[in-house]
Amino acid sequence: MSEGIGASVKRKEDRKFLTGKGRYTDDINRPGQVHAHFLRSDVAHANIKSINTKAASAAAGVVAVYTGEDIDVGGPICGWVVPNRDGSATHEPPHPLLAKGKVRFVGDAVAVVIAESLQQAKSASELVEVEYEELPAVVDLETASAGAEIHEGMAENRYFDWELGDEEATDKALKSASRVVKLTVRNNRLVPNPMEPRAALAEYDDLNDSYTLYTTSQSPHLTRLVLAAFMFQIPESKIRVVAPDVGGGFGAKIYVYVEEAVCTWASKKIKRPIKWTADRTQAFLTDAHGRDHINNVQLALDSNNKIIGLRVDTLANLGGYLSAFAVAVPTYLHGTLLSGLYDIPAIYTNVKGYATTTTPVDAYRGAGRPEATYLLERVIDQAAREVGMDQAEFRRLNFIPKDAFPYQTAVALQYDTGDYEPALDKAMEMIDYKNFESRRSEASKRGKYRGIGVSSYIEACGIAPSAVAGALGGRVGGWESASVRVDPTGTITVTTGAHSHGQGHATTFAQIVTEKLGVPNSSVELVHGDSDRSPFGMGTYGSRSLAVGGVAISKALDKVIEKSKKIAAHLMEASADDVEFKEGKFTVSGTDKETAFGEVALAAYVPHNYPLETLEPGLEETAFYDPMNFTYPAGTHIAEVEVDPTTGVVEIVDWAACDDFGNLINPMIVEGQVHGGIAQGIGQALLENAHYDENGQLLTASYMDYCMPRADDLPSFKVECTNTPCTHNDLGVKGCGEAGAIASPPALINAIINALSPLGVSDMSMPATPETVWRAIQNAQARAAE
Amino acid sequence: MYSTKIVKAENSSAAVQAIGSSKEGKILAGGMTLIPTLKQRLANPDCLIDISGCGLEGVEDKGSSVRIGAMTKHAAVAESSLVAKAIPALADLAGGIGDRQVRNRGTLGGSVANNDPAACYPSAVMALDGTVHTNKRDISADDFFKGMFETALEEDEVIEAVSFKKPEKACYMKFPNPASRYAMVGVFVAKFSDGVRVAVTGAGEEGVFRHSDLESALSSNFSEEAVSGVEVSSDGLMSDIHASADYRANLIGEMTKRAVSS
Missing domain, CATH: 3.90.1170.50 (Aldehyde oxidase/xanthine dehydrogenase, a/b hammerhead)
Known part of the structure; x- marks a missing residue:
């Protein structure tokens, strides 16, 4: 194999x-x-x-x-x-x-x-x-923005008040719209719990x-x-x-x-x-908590149900101190993603970050992008409902068309490539979308409300192109380093600045080496996590390890191959230009000469027959790679649920995920990452919530009260991929670590709303606990009875 | 954890004696609540009296009732063929407590003595017209539970066993707290020839209680419809971050219906 x-x-x-x-x-x-x-x-x-x-x-x-x-x-x-x-x-x-x-x-x-x-x-x-x-304790955003003082001399208790996009054009679109869809959502605070x-x-x-x-x-x-x-x-x-x-780690x-x-x-x-x-x-x-935003969203539609504008006003609860990347999460990792996969000509967002007397808030799996996707996919769903269109078809109508790439969004990012309809189509096929209504009526005979929810997401990964990050307020570079040391016997030691804490780097990175040098996986050792043993590196977050760190390894391998060809050319008495390298063997085109990679490695360290006048001995190369752009994984997740109206319990009965991560190095590890991400997203949507009382005491400070997802809370996931390779890195890869956590919460909440819409339920907050769902049903029934 | 000493008692009277000779001694049964409490430094007993060697384990058929030793583990009750035959609902209840690790350490006596308002066992003791046997006396279930974490046990009293009356039919339905998996509402319905007993755990501000309206409705008509006819009040029910009193009231009705129709 x-x-x-x-x-x-x-x-x-x-x-x-x-x-x-x-x-x-x-x-x-x-x-x-x-x-x-x-x-x-x-x-x-x-x-x-x-x-x-x-x-x-x-x-x-x-x-x-x-x-x-x-x-x-x-x-x-x-x-x-x-x-x-x-x-x-x-x-x-x-x-x-x-x-x-x-x-x-x-x-x-x-x-x-x-x-x-x-x-x-x-x-x-x-x-x-x-x-x-x-x-006085200051726990929520309402109190935080109403004259509290937590840091001496900090005006309005606000760390920052930032904006992005064209406010005038956006407000004009909202005024001229044939319909404005309005929604306020709260992104619940989470505790990372590695x-x-x-x-x-x-x-x-x-x-x-x-x-x-x-x-x-x-x-x-x-x-x-x-x-x-x-x-x-x-x-x-x-x-x-x-x-x-x-x-x-999950960011924490x-x-x-x-x-x-x-x-x-x-x-x-x-x-x-x-x-x-x-x-x-x-x-x-x-541990720095995650999320905790309130977003006021206004979506402008024209008479053909095309989106013409989006305005998002966000309040972010950042806690008692400003954590290292707390500012980036609600701004450049959030505001820049508000176009989603949609062609939206005018977007404006204002984000105000407040202090509260709570644990500092920072990046948590997805970091800003789940919040952006949640509000967008919720308002898109509501828009489809309001205009009476199928939720999938409304999305399809507004997707950025395949031939529009590279696509410049109204919020700074330029998407290099993408093709969103195939992932939507595949996810719909995987979950048998077209026969959903018959499943809904079958469920209703059993007294259950069945619903289906779509979430189409995009994320900016491969953090980050340094020049772009620097221009936007980042104080560090976004590159990654790698060093490839070929040992005299031909085994390989790779050092990387990326850090593996569950991602499987030792396996995935070895596969890149195997592919490029033709050596078996077992000959490759990965060294990471020690500032004395590897070149300076930026670490692991923002789905960057492969898209930045893996590409750095690939570039170091290219340097190794280039030098090896020169050594091989000398050994085979040929010109380096005529030397080809494939599956671990150097050959000279047009001849039957060949030499193995191992022979070249040995010659590099035992240079008895070696071009020492023109070439250094040894075979070890280092590369630093700074990406030209972010990568843009995207896709569609569809959730199917059944709600028991007597208790409000939501059962997830099916889940289809179709993601475009570009090229895959190890599909099994990718699938595992998607599973873990979805599990965390389901945790946010149904179970998890950091609950402070009015005195600022965290009431959910143990597993007795903070509900982490368990295996029996989750269905079996159907996971597939489409592939539009990234255009600006050597491996064509995009990153997959955060996608599941980004895509899943709105899919699930949309599915619950879809299930209960026959009762008149049109909103649902996270986490959708049994009582939250039961109460929404009670309130809808009371309204209907009036 | 503060440092403390452990005494291994050979029988219940030795355990009682050890309590008497300590300043603030605590009986250690399965330790499923006590040990985490100690680890959090929320208690500082000068002595722990381990009663695992007191011979208080085992299940006995007493004809009209089943007697279970205080130190019998939840897993043993769940797996007992005697319990499964005599009172299957009790075996089900024990098999649904905590997780596998808890069921292999936690004990009937520990659960009943602690009287956690969200514990499962107290509802069974109450609904199955149970008797708590101590080293001093027999206490009926109705007299034993005195409110949240409170029981009729005196300082020099150790539970030796609990007897459960065999019902014609019984069922325990638990709506677990999603985080802790303790009962957010648990309803134990037991049908006897002379009437129905309904005990509710997880919901009451004073811990486990019998629901008299549901009992009288079900005693005259053992059916889901009878339950629907009862307005379950939220008075006296707990409200916390997991569930409000009126949601708990709704769950009492729903869990009772499910218990009746199962």
């Missing part, structure tokens, strides 16, 4: 994970190690009047206790800013490593207690006396004045850069960051949090290695 591009090779990494042999941060122990426990604020918003650490410092086993006053380095920084409408800049309030003078959410770190054992650290932290002067909680193990080397930090990071090089250059202001080369096996492990930084800082103070591992409660309280 082929092990190259397009083969469903089984994941190389699964053996260790499935047998419990993964090596995570918490599995690592260092001699002399001590344990950190963070005392966290139990109130949402308060001035700190005093902190007394005397008793805690004297407690058994305690090595040190620190508060904000002891910290002499900077806190987390903002990685992306946008200009305000009035030309001023995003407000970036300071975020101290430990609270100074004020706490701004339940879970805010107030002090750290370091002790010989974790139990001793916990017991001592109970002896720290903190006197709070409580201030299986492995965050952890850090920091060690200071006194002899070299340097630090090593083992941590749960999606982007270890960025962690090193931020710690060294922005927080500690020490040479970057004095910090090594290692992200060993990491059990999921992109950023440098206070805990990792405090442990690193304190490891020099006490000259002992310090370990901290979050328990699940701390994960709920401090």
Whole structure:
């Protein structure tokens, strides 16, 4: 069986994970190690009047206790800013490593207690006396935008007030429209919940004045850069960051949090290695949350049901501090996607980002694009209902036509390629769309309301073309690096700046090597996650690992092949121009001469017969790849549900997903990514919600109250793909990690509304819990009875 | 978890003695609630009295009732052929508690003594006209449950077994909380020759309770229609982030109908 591009090779990494042999941060122990426990604020918003650490410092086993006053380095920084409408800049309030003078959410770190054992650290932290002067909690966007003050001097409690698009043209379209479809949607707040909680193990080397930090990071090089250059202001080369096996991230492990930084800082103070591992409660309280938008949407239609304009006014709840990419999520990862797959001549969006006394909000699987897709696919569905058109046909009518690519949207992006109808058609066929009505009537005989919901989505992946990101407010590059080392015996070591925490890089990246060099998968080793072992890289997020990191590997392989041809030409006494390389063999065209890749590798390291005058020995190449554009995966998901009107329980009875991810390297891994994404999207649509009470307490801070999707909540998914290869990268790939989470929530909510529309239900909020659905039915029935 | 000591009791009187000689001793049965509570540092007992060696496990047929030892695990009740034959609804209930791990640790006595308002077992004890046997006395179900997490148990009292009357017919219907899978509403309907008992868990502000309107309606006409004729009030029902009182009231009606028609 082929092990190259397009083969469903089984994941190389699964053996260790499935047998419990993964090596995570918490599995690592260092001699002399001590344990950190963070005392966290139990109130949402308060001035700190005093902190007394005397008793805690004297407690058994305690090595040190620190508060904000002891910290002499900077806190987390903002990685992306946008200009305000009035030309001023995003407000970036300071975020101290430990609270100074004020706490701004339940879970805010107030002090750290370091002790010989974790139990001793916990017991001592109970002896720290903190006197709070409580201030009003600010939980929701309504309160946040009505004169609250969380950061001193931050006008209107707003981090930013940003706009994109042509307001005048859009308002004109809304005025001249034959119909304006209006909708307000709330995108519920989610807690990311990677299986492995965050952890850090920091060690200071006194002899070299340097630090090593083992941590749960999606982007270890960025962690090193931020710690060294922005927080500690020490040479970057004095910090090594290692992200060993990491059990999921979903965005929450992109950023440098206070805990990792405090442990690193304190490891020099006490000259002992310090370990901290979050328990699940701390994960709920401090991992950056996702979503939490309110969107006011207006869609303008002409008399032929063509969309002529779209206006979206968004309020984003960003929490007590501005997290690293919090600004990018509701702006450039959201506003720029508002055209969807539709030809919309005029679009305008305004986004206001507010502070609240809640956990900071940042990127979570999809990051801005699920929010854009949700509001768009909801309003499109409502439009189809209002004009009496079939939901699929209304979409088809408004799709960007196949011959319009490259397509410039009204919101900055240029889609390089796409063909949206085949994915819609295929998804409709997969779910037997045309016979739906007979299934609906059969279900109604059983007392169930059956519905079908469509969601057609697009996302901008392969984050990011650096020049574009920089022009839009990004403070980092968007490229990725790769190094391919051919060993003397012909085996291959690939180092990448991308980080695998569930994505299967060891397998997928090896397939690229196999395809290009003709060596077996088993000859390829992947090195990642260690700032000392791989070239500087940007990490893994935004469905970028393959579309950026994989392409960098491909480019490094091209360099290897180019040099190998020169060596082969010398060995075969031919001109390099006549040398061909295929399936691991070099041949000279027009002759029967051939030499194997292994022979060339050996010659490179044992250069007894080698063109040393013109060519360096060795065979190792590095490439940095910066994409020319984003990639644009797109597709259609269709959900079919049955609703039990007596309880409001929604059962998902069928699911068809047809995605265009461009070329596939490993279709099995792609399908797995789609499954996981859909599961998370179903979680958002039906089950998950971070619920704060009016005092700012997170009521859903454990699995007793926060409902994660389980296997028995999910149907079997039907997953297929179409393919329009990306036009601007060597592999023709687009990225698949976030698609499922982006496409699925509106498909499901549209299906529920479709099911209940005979009762007069036209709106449904997320999560559509049994009570939410039951209440919508009750209200519709009460209205009908009036 | 705060450090504490564990005493392994050989019988229930030794367990009671150990409680008496500790400052704030706690009986450890399956530990499905107590251990997480300790891990969260929400309790700080100076002594845990492990009663797994007290010989309180097992299922016995007592003719008109089934007696189950307090330390019998949910999995053992779920798999007992004796229970399946005598009161299949009770085996079903036990098989639906928590997950496989919980069912292999959690015990009948632990559940009943804790009287969690969302636990399944209290509804069975109530609807099956159960008797709680302690080291001191027998307590009828109606006298045992005293409100949320409250029971008639005294400080020096340990549950040894619970007896359940054999009904003509019974069924437990649970609407699980989607997150915890505890009962958001659980209704146990038991039909006896002299009437019907309906016990509701997961819904009441005071924990498990008998629903007298449903009982009298079903005692005169054991049918779904009889349930439809009862207006289930939301008075006294819990409202929380998972379900409001009136949604719980609706679920009580629905789960009762399903129990009756199953």
